[in-house]
Amino acid sequence: MRIVVLAGGIGGARFLRGLKRAVPDADITVIGNTGDDIHLFGLKVCPDLDTVMYTLGGGIDEEQGWGRSDETFHLKEELAAYGVGPDWFGLGDRDFATHIVRTQMLGAGFPLSAVTEALCDRWQPGVRLIPMTDDRVETHVAVELDGERKAVHFQEYWVRLRASVPAQAVVPVGAEQAKPAPGVLEAIGEADVILFPPSNPVVSVGTILAVPGIREAIADAGVPVVGLSPIVGDAPVRGMADKVLAAVGVESTAAAVAEHYGSGLLDGWLVDSVDAASVERVEAAGIRCLAVPLMMTDVDAAARMAREALALAEEVRTA
């Protein structure tokens, strides 16, 4: 079975770990969000790609869900001592190596997709991880800060400001001109199932879908497309998805997110058991919907969710 998954960071990575356990023999291609990518200290940092790579490769800091296990922060301390910022982005000593290798390879002329493949040679994530694009896309968030409207990098909004001010708009800068990375459209075209894990529908899955050609390829693939709600009981399971959903005019409910994707894209949608009341509304939008437990408390729980998603895919396929 060939499965394509559109993944952001922590939620996507943990779902993928469950998916691998659920279907160990499946051929899984992950299309990773690169809208969170940021240049820091002259280095190219790809937080979502790395979270997937570290999580599936056994190098993740399990507790925080991002960054490296057994990490130290001496380099960062020294940068602060030099007065060189930003100081709000938590790059650890081990993590820095990934960004240094990536930056060197990019500088040598390799596209990000080739660099990601090389980094994965070490981590052996057990999936094929492809960035959504080799072109530069950077998600910016329009906010009002100190009485002034300005656009900040997504990481600045998310990490430095902790989404504490309303997002007035979320713009994947560069997306319109970006091309899908080599292998992205091919993987979608050959997929048996396409899954949207419980990743952020705006700044993770939404950014991937903003790369021209990807949304269309998914809609036209002719295979089941099933998503899992990142909103449980009207609140994001983790992160601050509600803040960016508001910016695109979507209410923070499991049903509203399904409607936001729409029946032109989604065939099936899983909501959490606590949101069983919303099943009817989702189905009224033309999307088959089931209520099942959606809390990824451990790998087994994530694997059960993956099995539910695949079962729903089979159901819509044969419907």
Added chain:
Amino acid sequence: MRIVVLAGGIGGARFLRGLKRAVPDADITVIGNTGDDIHLFGLKVCPDLDTVMYTLGGGIDEEQGWGRSDETFHLKEELAAYGVGPDWFGLGDRDFATHIVRTQMLGAGFPLSAVTEALCDRWQPGVRLIPMTDDRVETHVAVELDGERKAVHFQEYWVRLRASVPAQAVVPVGAEQAKPAPGVLEAIGEADVILFPPSNPVVSVGTILAVPGIREAIADAGVPVVGLSPIVGDAPVRGMADKVLAAVGVESTAAAVAEHYGSGLLDGWLVDSVDAASVERVEAAGIRCLAVPLMMTDVDAAARMAREALALAEEVRTA
């Protein structure tokens, strides 16, 4: 008193610490060797400048004499795990920050001299540290490896090969086209005394002197130029100076090094007490010479050496 010191790495840095203790109110300008500089992992590394800066700024690993105190090597471990080399150069996590800041500033268009000044803002070394040049100079060593004659970077010769094969030639590539960094010739022109610490006469002091204009400015300064022998009892006090002295046809003795600099440059020369017998030969070459203890066992010993050098300078000034 205005003192100019031409410094390499460990020997120069430790001498400078002694000099600062000996004459705390002196105005000291250090012209640092940059021929050891190397690009590693896309970063510009300046080992000699950093050794001076860390030693005088209180950040040095005292035991090994280079690198940072309280250092860890997690980043380096991870680079090795990625299979990205070289693995023979010991960059620590804290040290990496210096190279990252430097590389960013160079990339932003600042010359190395301005970058060094900015780095020293943090370390407050108590001297003015200027790289010999803002231009790229890279010391290469011609060796025979596996039956083939090839040129390797000085660091590869020194650190990876540990000078285990004979150096057939030592070439400061780029020196001929280099210009002294801003402030170098001015400092020499305004100096009351010029000192050559017990640094390597070929790859440290020799490289600085190879930058057109510097040797001439020193010879024409009309102030005492006093050096301290890095060779004690026919062997280098530390390092492998004998290996590169052979490449330039100089025997590894305190007297031969003085003759190599020559009376056109040197006015005074300190040899170690064990080399008292060579005083006559040095003086015969037209260089005033004294035998005193030259082992920098601690800062006090280095300060005594600095006082001896300054006393010898006064002696030759009034002679």
